Amino acid sequence: MTINILDEIKRDYVRDLAMHGGRTDGRAMDAFRPISVEPGVITSAEGSARVKLGKSQVIAGIKLGVGSPFPDRPKEGVLSTNAEFLPLASPSFESGPPSELSIELARVVDRGIRSANAVDIASLLIDEDTEGKSKVWAVYIDLYVLDHDGNLQDAAGLAAMSAILNVQMPKYEDGKLTLEEKTGPLPSQATAVSCTFGKIGNAILVDPSYEEEVSLDARITMATIPGHICACQKTGMGSFKLEEIDSCMQIALKKGDELRALLKQ
Amino acid sequence: MAGKLVVPGEIIAEGSKGGVNAYSEDGKIRSEVIGIVDEQKGRVIPLNGQYIPTAGDWVIGVVQDVKYAGCGVEIKSAYRAFILNKMTRIEFKMGDVVGATIERVDEARNIDLAEPRRLVGGEILVISAVKVPRVIGRANSMINMLITETGSEILVGRNGRIWIKGGKSALAVRAILTIEREAHTQGLTDRITELLKTG
Amino acid sequence: MVGGATTKELIVNGKRLDGRALDELRPIKIEASVLNKADGSAYVEWGKNKVIAGVFGPRECFPRRDVNPYRATLRCRYRMSPFATSDHGRSGPNRRSTELSKVIREAFEGVVLREQFPKTAIDVTVEVLQADGGTRCASLVAVSTALADAGIPMKDLVSAVAVGKINGKLALDLTGVEDNFGDSDIPVAITGRNKEIVLFQMDGVLLPEQISQALKMASAANEHIHALQVDALKLVYESKQAQGGARTGAASEED
Numbered sequence: 250m251t252i253n254i255l256d257e258i259k260r261d262y263v264r265d266l267a268m269h270g271g272r273t274d275g276r277a278m279d280a281f282r283p284i285s286v287e288p289g290v291i292t293s294a295e296g297s298a299r300v301k302l303g304k305s306q307v308i309a310g311i312k313l314g315v316g317s318p319f320p321d322r323p324k325e326g327v328l329s330t331n332a333e334f335l336p337l338a339s340p341s342f343e344s345g346p347p348s349e350l351s352i353e354l355a356r357v358v359d360r361g362i363r364s365a366n367a368v369d370i371a372s373l374l375i376d377e378d379t380e381g382k383s384k385v386w387a388v389y390i391d392l393y394v395l396d397h398d399g400n401l402q403d404a405a406g407l408a409a410m411s412a413i414l415n416v417q418m419p420k421y422e423d424g425k426l427t428l429e430e431k432t433g434p435l436p437s438q439a440t441a442v443s444c445t446f447g448k449i450g451n452a453i454l455v456d457p458s459y460e461e462e463v464s465l466d467a468r469i470t471m472a473t474i475p476g477h478i479c480a481c482q483k484t485g486m487g488s489f490k491l492e493e494i495d496s497c498m499q500i501a502l503k504k505g506d507e508l509r510a511l512l513k514q
Numbered sequence: 515m516a517g518k519l520v521v522p523g524e525i526i527a528e529g530s531k532g533g534v535n536a537y538s539e540d541g542k543i544r545s546e547v548i549g550i551v552d553e554q555k556g557r558v559i560p561l562n563g564q565y566i567p568t569a570g571d572w573v574i575g576v577v578q579d580v581k582y583a584g585c586g587v588e589i590k591s592a593y594r595a596f597i598l599n600k601m602t603r604i605e606f607k608m609g610d611v612v613g614a615t616i617e618r619v620d621e622a623r624n625i626d627l628a629e630p631r632r633l634v635g636g637e638i639l640v641i642s643a644v645k646v647p648r649v650i651g652r653a654n655s656m657i658n659m660l661i662t663e664t665g666s667e668i669l670v671g672r673n674g675r676i677w678i679k680g681g682k683s684a685l686a687v688r689a690i691l692t693i694e695r696e697a698h699t700q701g702l703t704d705r706i707t708e709l710l711k712t713g
Numbered sequence: 714m715v716g717g718a719t720t721k722e723l724i725v726n727g728k729r730l731d732g733r734a735l736d737e738l739r740p741i742k743i744e745a746s747v748l749n750k751a752d753g754s755a756y757v758e759w760g761k762n763k764v765i766a767g768v769f770g771p772r773e774c775f776p777r778r779d780v781n782p783y784r785a786t787l788r789c790r791y792r793m794s795p796f797a798t799s800d801h802g803r804s805g806p807n808r809r810s811t812e813l814s815k816v817i818r819e820a821f822e823g824v825v826l827r828e829q830f831p832k833t834a835i836d837v838t839v840e841v842l843q844a845d846g847g848t849r850c851a852s853l854v855a856v857s858t859a860l861a862d863a864g865i866p867m868k869d870l871v872s873a874v875a876v877g878k879i880n881g882k883l884a885l886d887l888t889g890v891e892d893n894f895g896d897s898d899i900p901v902a903i904t905g906r907n908k909e910i911v912l913f914q915m916d917g918v919l920l921p922e923q924i925s926q927a928l929k930m931a932s933a934a935n936e937h938i939h940a941l942q943v944d945a946l947k948l949v950y951e952s953k954q955a956q957g958g959a960r961t962g963a964a965s966e967e968d
Contacts, residue, residue, distance in 0.1 A: 347808075349811055349812075349814075349815050352808050352811045352812055353811075353812050353815055353816075355808075356808060356809075356812050360916045363916070364897075364916045364917050364918055365918060466823070467823075469913065474918065476920070477918045477919060477920060478915065478918075478919055478920075478921060478924055479916075479917070479918045479919075480915060480916050481899075481913060481914060481915035481924075482816075482913075482914050482915075483816075483819075483910065483911075483912060483913040483914070484815075484816070484819060485819055485822075486819055486822030486823040487823050487911075488823060488904065488909035488910055488911045489909070489910045489913065490908075490909060490910070491908070491910065491925070491928050491929070491932070494910065494913065494924070494925075494928065495921070495925055498921040498924060498925075499921065502921065519947050519950055519951070521861055521870060521942075521943050521946050521947065522861050522866070522867045522868065522869055522870055523867075523868060523869030523870055523904070523905050523906045524943070535866065537826075537868065539868075544868070544869075544906065546826055546866035546867060546868065547861075547864055547865075547866050547867075548861050548862065548864060548946055548947075548950075549864075560864050561864065561950055562752070562753065562862065562863060562864030563863070563864025563865065563866075564752070564770070564771055564772070564864070592770065592771040592772045592773055592774075592830060592832075592833035592834075593773075593832070593833070594773065622782070622831070622832070623831060623832060644864065698950060
């Protein structure tokens with residue numbers, strides 16, 4: 250938790266600007282930075298995508314395996330989401346055990362995907378066995394943060410969703426997994442994407458950049474599917490009013506449709 | 515102390531100027547702590563909390579590290595105090611119990627002590643720092659009574675450490691702990707007088 | 714958990730399995746100053762949840778890398794005991810407890826007047842002894858009470874409660890079973906004086922209007938919880954006051 254003195258100095262400038270409706274890069278308060286989505290960048294993975302959100306960069310890789318279901322969910326596949334903040338992405342990232350931030354990021358991405366059935370775990374049962382030897386698909390989503398320039402949450406969410414849509418299921422027959430042979434896409438019921446808001450004073454801005462992120466009072470991430478909210482997480486020390494959450498939800502639904510359009514291409 | 519008992523966030527008055535342990539927001543003054551409202555001074559007297567070093571306070575500390583320029587002293591606070599060697603002729607050692615006056619607290623919460631003296635023998639009683647004013651009493655009335663009635667040497671540190679030596683020290687300890695426990699109640703002086711006479 | 718194929722009848726004749734109405738809280742008991750060594754503490758029983766919170770500080774901050782030159786560093790550890798649920802849990806932090814520790818801490822970072830104590834640490838530990846749904850909210854209520862009990866300056870008390878969706882309907886304060894078989898869970902923490910939302914999480918699939926409605930339900934219930942916290946804190950000193958007179962009386966008789 251080293252205090253970056255330059256961040257502290259920049260803070261006043263960013264905050265003053267935001268409270269007058271401006272942003273350091275000249276964006277509108279409700280505008281995302283330029284986004285690029287490249288599915289299939291990692292051919293060794295069953296599904297993958299690289300997302301660039303401004304200068305932030307995240308790669309999602311999805312590997313599939315065959316395993317046993319959780320005892321309390323005997324008919325469902327296993328979904329596991331993990332995030333790594335690579336030391337090359339920021340001077341503040343260190344190698345070692347997962348940080349609080351990377352755990353939270355992965356859990357919020359996971360929450361949106363799970364709530365929306367963006368990976369339809371209910372249809373990932375392979376062999377049902379009454380004696381507890383059922384076989385299910387295990388879906389491992391790994392999020393690799395390569396470059397940190399703010400709002401990693403939405404970049405990671407978008408990369409994960411793009412990778413899910415990019416998955417080609419391998420063949421599993423007679424207890425044998427053949428990764429080379431593909432059988433079709435991963436069952437998915439909806440496309441979940443997230444929209445993150447930063448709050449500075451009374452100003453609310455979409456897709457905070459790094460220098461905005463360190464100047465924020467609070468942040469809120471809302472994952473959506475068309476017409477519905479499917480995950481939320483407030484972070485940071487500040488607070489939100491009820492009405493602010495209401496207006497964020499409306500913007501998140503609108504932005505969500507724009508982001509989903511990017512994933513269709 | 516007959517003031518109202520309040521908790522953090524509770525309104526204590528209308529107005530735009532907060533006092534000690536009270537802040538103002540949207541025309542209302544609210545308490546920052548659990549405490550008793552002192553309406554005259556527009557402040558809240560806390561019922562619990564850590565000692566906050568203030569210039570002029572006389573405190574009791576323990577020497578925790580000895581350096582070339584002086585020594586670091588733990589004063590039951592989040593901030594460590596310092597005795598500069600040039601301020602004193604006494605050579606302090608690790609573990610020495612020291613009584614001293616806080617000369618200065620700077621913005622970075624560096625604390626310099628002045629007029630340090632070594633406290634030898636006796637015992638140290640630790641109470642909550644917020645209760646110290648009651649042990650001292652109005653115009654030293656309580657502490658003077660304690661010293662007279664017990665015949666003990668008693669030095670009260672603002673940081674909640676009390677040094678007691680000689681006399682009826684067990685009675686002094688009992689009286690001080692009673693004051694700490696009942697600090698916010700009425701008729702305390704009478705009860706302590708009674709305790710000291712009968713004890 | 715959301716997305717489960719399993720369903721369960723959780724509302725029968727308009728009542729929930731434990732007989733509560735949809736907008737009814739479980740019984741909540743809060744006690745402040747329950748520990749001796751901690752600077753502040755609180756114990757909360759909330760339905761079958763049992764949590765205890767302890768606060769130390771402001772105190773010297775170690776390690777040095779945690780020191781903030783401008784304000785106190787607030788550190789929070791939420792932990793669930795291995796015996797808190799029907800299955801034996803592993804002790805030590807896990808991904809869930811790491812996330813919850815973070816969001817609980819953040820709920821207080823803007824409320825505690827940390828700039829009064831630069832360079833120090835305020836350490837908060839909350840232990841879930843027994844769990845039955847809604848432990849993060851019960852923990853938050855305990856932490857808020859314990860911080861105030863420690864005499865740490867703060868703008869306000871914070872209270873918390875979860876609203877969920879069970880059998881398609883919004884319901885206040887889900888139990889463990891309701892959470893397991895429910896469709897959505899929305900824990901919300903709110904400041905007492907101005908209803909600012911300091912913790913907000915949500916899973917499941919809901920319309921924006923349903924979330925608004927859930928936040929309003931949580932806000933109303935939190936007024937009740939806030940009152941319980943105030944009572945618990947004041948009781949500590951009011952009972953000491955009552956005991957004070959009586960104890961001295963008894964002592965003089967003995968002597």
